[in-house]
Amino acid sequence: MNTKPKFPFSYYIVLFFGFVLMVLFWIIVLKSWNNLNHNSFSNATNLSEVEYWQQEYMPEQIAQIIPIDTSKIITDSLNQRKIVADLVNIAIKSSPNSIAKFANDLKEKYPSDTYKIIYIDSVVNRLQVQLPEEDRINFKSEVKVKLDKYKLLVWDETLFDYVKTFNDPKLNDRSAGWYLKAININKAWEQTTGDKSITIAVIDNGFDLNHPELKGKAIKPYNVIDKSNNVSPSNTNHGTHVSSTIVANGNNNQGLVGVCPDCSFMPIKVEDQNGMMTNTYIIDAILYAIKNNADVINLSLGMQVPIGLNIPLQEQKEYINSNAKDEEEFWNDLFNYANEKNVTCVLAAGNSNIMTGFDPFQRASSTIKVGAINQNGEKADFSNFGSNTTIYAPGTNIYGAKPGNKYEVLEGTSMAAPIVSGFIGLIKSRNKNISSQEISRILNANSILKNNLKTLDIITSI
The missing domain is CATH 3.30.70 (Alpha-Beta Plaits)
Structure with a gap:
């Protein structure tokens, strides 16, 4: 029996083309949607800076x-x-x-x-x-x-602290200027007392720029927290004392004179409103100093390492050789960048009586790490030590400026580092473009081995 098709052939043709058009429509819609999402950021490549x-x-x-x-x-x-x-x-x-x-x-x-x-x-x-x-x-x-x-620097937000100082009521019993005599500073001053074109950046917790020892010395002061030039001192005196050791004014009939009194200094405050410092604040400060043409950076700072760690020396060595390698790599990268820009970074070795470099901040070979000696030329009992320590300088009973036109005696590797920073300021005053290798040679030539410690003692030309 013959049967006729329910629908004419043309009906199926129309249905087929309708289906094809519907598929094409949705392909176009989906592709446009994907492109819109994909290009939401890539289209921004044509944006202006604003x-x-x-x-x-x-x-x-x-x-x-x-x-x-x-x-x-x-x-x-x-x-x-x-x-x-x-x-x-x-x-x-x-x-x-x-x-x-x-x-x-x-x-x-x-x-x-x-x-x-x-x-x-x-x-x-x-x-x-x-x-x-x-x-x-x-x-x-x-x-x-x-x-x-x-070319990026990438780092964690690590808590920092300034290297603690040590006060003692009897510290004033000794002559305030003993440390200048101990390093034989007059030998250097015969050659130069500094040059205003040499800038020493001091990264610290705050500064009294109106103190007679610092007045008229500062250039490009910077507060990394609020991006202002307000670097007012903290309740705890640290930055003012450190700075005065480096650049305190001479011939002003009060206090002591700095190691390089005719150099300029760049005060950079890194303490926030809560009295805290982190590595990021320090890193911002280092970058600011580098990009604003500092010649030397003094870092009397260090990560929070518990004092009195009872860790055998061998375990400390193993830790330094094997641990915190990502932090070590970062600091190497940053300090090498400073070195490439001819900026010399001087670090306090720390006051925990452990090996310098336990803190990975202190491992970069391009920096100068300073330990502390006492008035007998012996390692100060608080000072870090070991092969990562570049040189030692006086760090006990150090007389320096205190906010409010005052003075006080402090001790710590924080006080030893600025003595070396000041000496490097003198070296650069003689030759602004001197290489880091030549600075190392001059440091070696102006040090003696005493009590098995390489100690700053200015004995030759700079």
Whole structure:
């Protein structure tokens, strides 16, 4: 029996083409949607500098540091350092690069809302990323690879403290100027007392710039917390004393004279409103000093290492050789950058009576680490020591300036480091472009081995 088709053939042709058109329609819609999402950041490559700063992922207030969230402070199980667990910092080494454009490139690689830029600063080309705590380690290891067109510094937010000083009511019993005689400073002063073109940056907790020993000395003062030139002193005297040891005015009929009294100094304050300092504040300060043409940077600072650690020397050596290698690599990178810019960094070795370098901040070979000796030329009982210590200088009973036109005696490797910084200021006053290798040679030529310690003693020309 013959049967006729239910629908004419033309009906199926129309239905087929309708189906094809519907498929094409949805392909176009989905492709456009994907392109829109994909290009949300890539289209920004055509933005102006001003427009980069106006992107929605930027912090509401530019260059405003957020106080440390103490609930996020942990002890890093790998490196045994106190860090803020959900923060990572990134700085661009090369000044011409735009930090705002870098922020755009970063968000293109990490578009998730769980990665937030909570701080950005064009002065030192740094930003800070808040991210899931569990992502911190992987993020640090991969961000340089993903953004390899930039030369980056990447680091954790590690808690810092200034190297503690030691006070004693009887410290005033000895002559205030013993340490200048101990290093034979007159031998250097026969050649130079410094030059105003040489700038020594002092990174510390605050400064009394109106003190007679420091008045008229400072150039480009900088507060890394509020980005101002207000570097007013902390309640605890440290920065004022350290600075006076280096550059205190001569011939002013009061106090003592600094090691290089005719050099300039750049005071950089790194203590926040809560009295805290972190490695990021220190790093910002170092970058500021480098980018503002300091010749020497004095760092009488160090990470918080418990005093009185009862760790056998062999275990300390093994720790230095095997642990905190990511921090060591970072500090090496930063201090090598300073060295490339002909900036000499002088560090206090620390006051924990352990091996210098237990703190990875102190391991870079391009820096000068200073231990402390007492008035008998012996290692001060608090001073760190060991092969990472470059040189020793007086660090007990050191007389220096105190805010409010006062003076006091302090001790610590914090007091020894500025003596060496001042001496290097004198060296650079004779030759501003001197190499780090030549500085090392002059330091060696002006030191003696006493009590098995290489101690500063100026005996030859600089």
